[in-house]
Amino acid sequence: MHTVIVGGGFAGITAALEISKRQLGKITLISDQPYFLHHATLYATATGRSVNESVISLQDIFADHHDVTVVEDTVVDIDGEKHLAIGSSKQKYAYDNLVVAIGVVTTYFGINGMADHSFGIKTLKEVNAFKEHIKGEVLADKHFDKNYVVIGAGPTGVELAGALQSYLHELKDRYLTKGTVKITLVEAAPKILPRSSNTASAKVQKRLEKLGVKVLVNHKVESIDDENIIIEGKKVPTKTAIWTSGVANHPFFATKPELFTLLDRGPMPVIVDDHMQAFKDIYVIGDNAAVPNAGVAWTAIRSARFIADHLARKITQRPFKKYRYPKPSESFPIGDGWAYTEWRNIYATGRTGYVLRRLTELKNYRALLPYDQAIAAWRSHSVRETE
Numbered sequence: 001m002h003t004v005i006v007g008g009g010f011a012g013i014t015a016a017l018e019i020s021k022r023q024l025g026k027i028t029l030i031s032d033q034p035y036f037l038h039h040a041t042l043y044a045t046a047t048g049r050s051v052n053e054s055v056i057s058l059q060d061i062f063a064d065h066h067d068v069t070v071v072e073d074t075v076v077d078i079d080g081e082k083h084l085a086i087g088s089s090k091q092k093y094a095y096d097n098l099v100v101a102i103g104v105v106t107t108y109f110g111i112n113g114m115a116d117h118s119f120g121i122k123t124l125k126e127v128n129a130f131k132e133h134i135k136g137e138v139l140a141d142k143h144f145d146k147n148y149v150v151i152g153a154g155p156t157g158v159e160l161a162g163a164l165q166s167y168l169h170e171l172k173d174r175y176l177t178k179g180t181v182k183i184t185l186v187e188a189a190p191k192i193l194p195r196s197s198n199t200a201s202a203k204v205q206k207r208l209e210k211l212g213v214k215v216l217v218n219h220k221v222e223s224i225d226d227e228n229i230i231i232e233g234k235k236v237p238t239k240t241a242i243w244t245s246g247v248a249n250h251p252f253f254a255t256k257p258e259l260f261t262l263l264d265r266g267p268m269p270v271i272v273d274d275h276m277q278a279f280k281d282i283y284v285i286g287d288n289a290a291v292p293n294a295g296v297a298w299t300a301i302r303s304a305r306f307i308a309d310h311l312a313r314k315i316t317q318r319p320f321k322k323y324r325y326p327k328p329s330e331s332f333p334i335g336d337g338w339a340y341t342e343w344r345n346i347y348a349t350g351r352t353g354y355v356l357r358r359l360t361e362l363k364n365y366r367a368l369l370p371y372d373q374a375i376a377a378w379r380s381h382s383v384r385e386t387e
Contacts, residue, residue: 001025001315004085004095006075008036008058011101011286011300013368018308020065024315027067028093030085032074034058036368037124040297040361041381043160046121046130047167050383052376055124061368075102075252080259080279097314099307100278101286101300104247104267112223118151118243121160130242137240138171144179147238149229151221152245153187154194155332158204160244161185162334165211170384184214186231188245191217196330200340203349207334247295249288263290274322275310276303283307291325297364298328331357 003019005012008031016029036056045054062068073087078098085093106122108114119133120126137145148168150161161183168181185192185208191201192208192215205215222230229236249268253260259279262268269290270278276291278284285303286294293299306323313320329343331353339353341360348356358378365374 001096001311002094003027003097003099003311004093005029005099005101006085007031007101007103007286008033009039009101009103009286009300010036010297010364010367011304012099013058013061014301014304015099015101015285015307016062016068017065017368018305019311020062020067022308022312023067024308024311025067025096026069027065028069028071028095029058029062030071030073030075030087030093031058032072033124034070034072035124036061038364038377039122039156040364042121042127043156043163044381046127046160047163048170048384050380050385051124052380052383053378054127056369056373056377060373064370075100078256078259078282080282083281096281097311098282100282100284101288101304102250102252104287104295105250106243107246107248108243109246111221113225114151114221114223114243117224117226118241120243121156133240134167134171138168138177139175142175142177144168144172144177144181145238145240146182147236147240148181148183149231149236149238149241150183150185151241151243153185153189153192153215153217154244155330157185157187157244158192158208158332158334160242161208161213162211162338165213166335181212182214183212184216184236186219186221187215187217188220189217193332197342197345197347199347200330200332200342203340203347204332204334207338207340207349211335247287253284253288260284269294275320276307276323283310291323293325293328296328301364301367302328329356329360331360333357 005016016027038054041054045051058070073089075085076088077086083095119130150157193201219232229241261271270284271290272278276283286300331341333339337354339357341348341353341356362378365377
């Protein structure tokens with residue numbers, strides 16, 4: 001059996017590892033980049049922590065899995081009848097089973113100027129551009145920007161706002177930068193962390209405000225240029241706006257309507273059956289699938305492990321199981337040594353919440369890496385870049 005997996009995120013990598021562990025045949029993992037990007041820690045990498053906790057070589061991950069071939073390519077077409085995935089390199093990848101987990105893309109909801117005048121932290125290129133900007137604004141002339149505006153108060157937004165406040169204060173202490181730090185977090189919904197509990201929203205907002213972050217809810221960003229951002233009709237001078245809101249399903253799926261049916265709301269994920277199948281022998285997992293709690297590492301890992309078990313049952317002709325959707329825990333680190341962590345309406349804050357968050361991150365690294373490598377990546381969070 002040959003399983004082709006498209007995507008080098010949590011879902012794709014875990015699927016390859018789990019299928020390999022079960023010795024279910026040849027595996028080809030196709031990714032458009034040679035590394036795994038740990039999105040949950042990019043906020044930290046963007047604010048002075050080591051890149052080693054966010055970027056891990058795919059070759060390192062699969063070094064001991066000789067049945068896995070890693071290919072750097074971009075799949076641009078799929079022939080579901082002939083069982084072929086076609087790459088931008090014109091290479092054709094024949095498969096018995098195809099697993100697609102290519103992640104989501106950024107959408108700016110049509111806000112004028114946002115694509116051209118805001119920073120992002122969803123890719124390594126975006127993170128590096130943001131860090132270079134901070135160095136230019138803060139280090140070159142020893143002045144802070146007038147305002148730092150984080151747009152979108154989902155998990156990435158609240159985590160970045162808290163980390164950015166600490167990071168800029170570190171730079172101020174290190175380089176005697178003039179001025180005060182002004183960070184504003186803007187959310188169009190009635191509360192921050194709109195998909196989380198009211199308790200999570202209240203506790204995290206209180207923590208952010210204690211750190212000095214100004215939180216605006218029920219506020220929409222209307223436009224932005226290279227000097228100002230317009231929020232609810234008010235002009236705010238800034239050259240540092242960071243967009244953390246808005247994702248849409250990968251546009252590739254819309255180009256293959258004969259294979260994929262999209263849910264007509266939200267980010268428009270792919271509709272799958274009880275076995276994560278979208279078309280005969282084509283499975284969609286991770287952020288791309290229309291399943292509850294998509295968009296977090298825990299769900300990506302769980303769906304990948306399910307697929308490995310499903311393919312094992314398929315090859316041995318055992319009865320299939322249905323995919324289940326238990327709610328994962330939530331955790332939001334805000335600044336140094338503090339996090340809000342919640343599971344089944346039980347929550348912890350402060351140092352306890354932070355320890356639980358860190359243990360969750362270690363568990364996620366262990367899903368991908370041998371113990372020594374996982375520990376090294378996990379510990380690199382405490383390593384700060386030096387200038």
